[in-house]
Each structure stands twice: as C-alpha cells, then as structure tokens.
Amino acid sequence: MIKLLFLLPVVMCAVWYWYLQQNGWNIKQGRKGFGYIIGFNLTIAICLWIIMLLTQH
Template identity: 70%
Template sequence: MIKLLYLIPLLMCIAWFWYLQQRGFSIKQGIKGFGYIIGFNLAIACSLWLIMWLTQR
C-alpha cells in the first residue's frame, strides 16, 4: 500500500491539469493549484511517516 502512495499526487495533478484544459486555463494560471496539491500530499505523507515512526513499525 505504501508503495502506491506516489500515485495519489500524480492522479490529483493529472486531474487538475485536465480541469485546466477543459476550462481553457493555462498551466501558468493553475500553478497555485499544483502547489496546493503537492503541499496537501506532503502533509499527508509526513503524517503517515510520523504515525509509523511513533508506532515503531
């Protein structure tokens, strides 16, 4: 399961890119959204790492 965690941000970025293309926005206009996606997924990854570290797995 942990091996597949890189897929979540990848799929979210692909979905955001598709949304931008459908609405006629450029990548430059949607760069803030990519930042939010990466930040959100980094927060999740750090939380999971901390939980694993605390439980000594």
Template identity: 75%
Template sequence: MLKLLYLLPVIMCAIWYWYLKQHGWGIKQGWKGFGYILGFNFAIAISLWTIMLLTQR
C-alpha cells in the same frame, strides 16, 4: 498500500491539468493549484511517516 501512495499526487495533478484544459486555462493560471496539491500530499506523507515512527516502538 503504502507503496502506491506516490500515485496520489500524480493522479491529482493529472486531474487538475485536465480541469484546466477543459476550461481553457493554462498551466501558469493553475500553478497555485499544483502547489496546493503537492503541499497537501506532502502533509499526508509527513503524517504517515510520523505515525510509522511512533508505532514502531
């Protein structure tokens, strides 16, 4: 399961890109959304990494 977590940001960015195209917006207009998606997934990754480190002992 943990090995497949790299797909989460890819899928979320693809959905966001699709949403932008459906509303006639460009990538420059939705750039902040991509940043939020990547930041959110980075926070999840750091949290899971910390949990793994804490529970190994």
C-alpha cells in the same frame, strides 16, 4: 497499499491539468492549484511518516 501512495499526487495533478485544459486555462494560471495539491500530499506523507516512527518497535 503504502507502496501505491506515490500515485496520489500524480493522479491529483493529472486531474487538475485536465480541468485546466477543459476550461481553457494554461498551467501558469493553475500553478496555485498545483501548489495546493503538492502541499496537501506532503502533509499526508509527513503525517504517515510520523505515525510510522511512533509505532515502530
């Protein structure tokens, strides 16, 4: 399951891009949304990394 976690930001960005296209907006207008997606996924990745370090023997 952890091996597939890299797909989360890819799928989220693809859905956001689709949403922008459906509403007639360009990528420049949706740049803030991409930033939020990347920031959210980085936060998850850092939390999982810290948990992994704490539980390692």
